[in-house]
Amino acid sequence: MELMQANRQWSTRPADERFISLNSMFDHFQAQRDHSRELVVSTRKLQVVPDQDNKGLSLVGQSGVPYAPTHWAFGQLAARAEAPAGYLRTIPSPIAADCLNYGLLSRNVEDVGLLLHKDDANTARAVTGPKYGRIWNTDVISALRRTVGDGINGDWRVPGEFGKAVTVTKENTTLFAGDRDFFVFLADENHKIEVPNARAGSRAGAWGDASLQRMRPMSRGFFVWNSEVGSTTFGIATFLFDYVCCNRIVWGAQEYKQLKIRHTVSAPDRFLEEIQPALVTYSQGSTANVVEAVTKAQAARLGDKVDEFLSSRFGARMVAKLQAVHNLEEGRPIETLWDVTTAATALARSIPYQNDRVDLERQAGDIMQLAA
Secondary structure, three states: OOOHHHHHHHHHHHHHEEEHHHHHHHHHHHHHHHHHEEEEEEHOOOOOEHHHHHHOEEEEEOOOEEEEEEEHHHHHHHOOOOOOHHHOOOHHHHOOOOOOHHHHHHHOOOOOEEEEEOOOOOOOOEEEOOOOOOOOOOHHHHHHHHHOOOOOOOOEEOOOOOOOOOOOOOOOOEEOOOOOOOOEEEEEEEEEEEEEOHHOOOOEEEEEEEEEEEEEEEEEEEEEEEOOOOOEEEEEEEEEEEEEOOOOEEEOOEEEEEEEEEOOOOOOHHHHHHHHHHHHHHHHHHHHHHHHHHEEEEEEOOOOHHHHHHHHHOOHHHHHHHHHHHHHHOOOOOOOOHHHHHHHHHHHOOOOHHHHHHHHHHHHHHHHHHOO
């Protein structure tokens, strides 16, 4: 399958949201964190006031210092006041301020979490719940640097173009960060993993020539993303792939596995306990484990229990769809666990909604783990 996540980042991020190394990305986030502070306040102690020119709004607390909300934080503030952010942006600031203050005051008293940034201008970066579990971008980038380096030297780096290494520039980078989130894509294209191709699980002579059982060199890659302000979860995805084109589309991807951590109160601890060790294991892991998992999946025949297995893992309504897509892709029915993985990832390509597609891809990854 093709992975479009990096392409979407590459095609939409402006120049000031593109970085050419993890070091420069870390410096950016560290400077931002040095000027930021978190606090929890009651909505009764907050007031929204129009700016002097009536062209904007600011949040004011007991200190009397105004903080202008970012576009994202304004939407969060409006949600807290149960007011439509899109409409409020179209009306005069004094009226919008009155609407927000009424909404904040008319609701039951509650605490909100604020992320404030004080530099040349005072900015409110986030208005969240009081138990929002913030995973700082600096902590994630630090873990990446300790594990894989700076992203431009060594084995793990910004991927090349069609398998050939390139000098990393803002035009071809896969390191992105804005005021809401960041996204990192790194790959190890120096150490190829020889993976048997999909048809190696078929019976030679029955469904195809034994010569089709060739090895296919693939690279390892991973995505990492996070938001300090609540626009997305923290997440990491790992996969194998053939190559990355100039438009940063990942071609021939398989074994896509994803883990997300919601920003609950335990999120920072879960990052430390689960993700950092996983990064080390993945970056330093033996390639033999991947090949072994594929080989075992290709050898694990389901016999006459194929439909029963598919129904138990994916639901009865998915059996016919999985069988049909595998017949279309491979020219034969599902026989092995590898075939199930092939069918699930192929079917996922046709799903228009990202969450549903990723769920099916994750189930396909679970089949590989079951074989291993």
